[in-house]
Amino acid sequence: MAMTRSIIAAFIYTALMTAAFAASDKQQPPPGAFAGAPPQYTRFSAAELQRGFMALAFGSDLRIGAKPRGIRRFDHPIVARVVASGSVDRSAAMAGIVEDYAGKVPGLHLSLATGATPADIEIQLIDERNFKAALRAAFGDQVTKTFVARTNPQCMTSVKSSAEGEILRSVSFIIVDKGDGVFFDCAYHEMLHALGLSNHDQRNQWTTLNQSRMVGYLSVYDRALLTALYDPRLAPGMTATDARAILPRVVKDLGLASTGARP
Numbered sequence: 026m027a028m029t030r031s032i033i034a035a036f037i038y039t040a041l042m043t044a045a046f047a048a049s050d051k052q053q054p055p056p057g058a059f060a061g062a063p064p065q066y067t068r069f070s071a072a073e074l075q076r077g078f079m080a081l082a083f084g085s086d087l088r089i090g091a092k093p094r095g096i097r098r099f100d101h102p103i104v105a106r107v108v109a110s111g112s113v114d115r116s117a118a119m120a121g122i123v124e125d126y127a128g129k130v131p132g133l134h135l136s137l138a139t140g141a142t143p144a145d146i147e148i149q150l151i152d153e154r155n156f157k158a159a160l161r162a163a164f165g166d167q168v169t170k171t172f173v174a175r176t177n178p179q180c181m182t183s184v185k186s187s188a189e190g191e192i193l194r195s196v197s198f199i200i201v202d203k204g205d206g207v208f209f210d211c212a213y214h215e216m217l218h219a220l221g222l223s224n225h226d227q228r229n230q231w232t233t234l235n236q237s238r239m240v241g242y243l244s245v246y247d248r249a250l251l252t253a254l255y256d257p258r259l260a261p262g263m264t265a266t267d268a269r270a271i272l273p274r275v276v277k278d279l280g281l282a283s284t285g286a287r288p
């Protein structure tokens with residue numbers, strides 16, 4: 026009987042240890058998030074970050090044409106431009122979102138365009154009724170029809186990259202006239218796509234790139250994935266096999282995963 030008891034005790038102990046290293050430290054959304062933004066977990070294990078990275082940095086369910094190979098991201102400082110044409114002026118809010126990314130992920134070297142500087146990311150702020158027309162103007166009838174039929178998108182980003190995996194230019198369309206929730210969720214979600222996290226993961230409960238979730242701020246989880254993506258060791262074009270091999274070292278060196286110690 027004593028033997029049985031010690032086996033049970035060992036089991037419980039293991040379960041508790043696992044829990045301690047899973048997503049934890051739930052916190053309220055950051056100041057400035059829209060009313061109704063969800064709380065977030067702020068500490069993740071290396072395995073949770075690596076799994077999300079592999080799911081989101083490779084492939085895209087919006088892909089048209091040749092299958093993109095490997096990691097896609099910018100390989101130089103990034104300039105973003107906000108182009109507002111919607112009936113609700115959210116230019117300042119969008120500029121603030123770009124600055125939020127720039128400040129929280131320094132590896133992006135992201136800034137807002139000034140004057141006539143050519144932009145790497147163009148962010149089009151539009152009304153919902155102009156969404157399809159804007160897509161048609163940008164991509165043509167056929168591609169628009171395919172996109173809309175396949176995904177029934179509310180907002181959208183097109184990422185053009187070289188055969189080597191370097192992003193050449195991204196264009197995002199963000200709806201501004203359907204309330205704060207739609208705007209902030211779209212804006213933060215599409216920025217992740219524009220920067221190279223091209224995929225979605227409906228089973229991942231922490232990322233903004235789960236289309237069943239509405240987040241509307243840069244979560245600790247997505248920030249960690251983006252920070253890893255822009256580490257110099259994760260180069261554009263890198264295969265999934267190579268990325269999987271180097272990712273644990275990158276996550277560890279950048280201190281992205283919780284180690285069990287309180288911050």
Ligand SMILES: [Zn+2]
Pocket residue numbers: 214218225234
């Ligand atoms: Zn998306």
